[in-house]
Amino acid sequence: MKLLHIDSSIQGDGSASRDLSGAVVRHIVALDPAIDIAYRDLAVAPLPHVDLARLASAEGAAVLDEFLAADVIVIGAPMYNFAMPSQLKAWFDHIMVADKTFHYADGNPRGLVGGKHVIVAHTRGGLYGKDSPMAGIEHTESHIRALLGFIGITDPHFILAEGLAFGPDQRNAAIRSALDAVTGLNIRLAA
Template identity: 60%
Template sequence: MNLLHIDSSIQADGSASRMISAAAVERLKAAHPDINVTYRDLAAEPLAHITLEGLSSAHAQGVLDEFLNADIVVIGVPMYNFGIPSQLKAWIDHIAIAGKTFSYGPEGVMGLAGGKRVTVALSRGGLYGEGSPAASIEHAETYLKAVLGFIGLGDAEFIVAEGLALGSEQREAALAGAFAQLDERLLQPAG
């Protein structure tokens, strides 16, 4: 079984999304001791933004193959300026490829990358969840749900820690809640 672990925060060890994604991987490794983990740190080694020539390069094919070969994908995502980091957007542009992860047909788009278990560890400094006054300007979770669904991964699990910039007590409570969600969801079979 292959697990692809993606991190995209620029904050290194202080990153909540990195802490949560690492905890997710540790729980999955405990549940599946034979798992093979591939790690990609998009902040430390960002992918080039795509170009027409770049899409056909061996490097771009390697990034796509790495994703296609994964049975499980864990993505650490901080929300920056209401959306995802540009490094993560560049990775998505490398994996959202017509004919490989999606196709168009008479019935519309069909995702081709299904069958993977995907866990997104999302961190937000403020409160942007459903029902909050700022929910309408949250474009990280909504974008990821849309693009993952587009390529056939509409059942991705989102572990969200928010309000992290609202003081140390709120940060600790949000992280504890995220770790509890991991225990509840990742220690159970996918489905």
């Protein structure tokens, strides 16, 4: 089994999404100590924005191959300004490749990479859940779900910590709740 761990927070050691994505990876390693892990830190080593030349570049091919080889993908995804960080969007742009991760049949898109386990450690400073007045401007989880669904991954699992900017008590409670959700993950890793 192969696991791809992606982090995208610019906050380094102070990042809640990095803490959560790391906890998810540790949980998976506890289930399968032999799992092969590849790690990509998009804040430390950002990918260039995609242009036509980069789609056919060796770097673009390596990013795509790394994704395609993974059975499990763990993504640390904070919300910045109501959306995912631009470096995470650039990574998605490198893996959203026609005839590799999706194609069109009879005018309809069809995802080509279903069957992968995707766990997204998602953090946000405010409250953007479906019952929140801010729900209409949440564009991280919804966008990630749309991108993954387009390529055939229709059941990603989100571990959410929100309200992190509402003071230390709320932050600690949200992170504690998210970490409890990590320990409750039941992932079937059999090939």
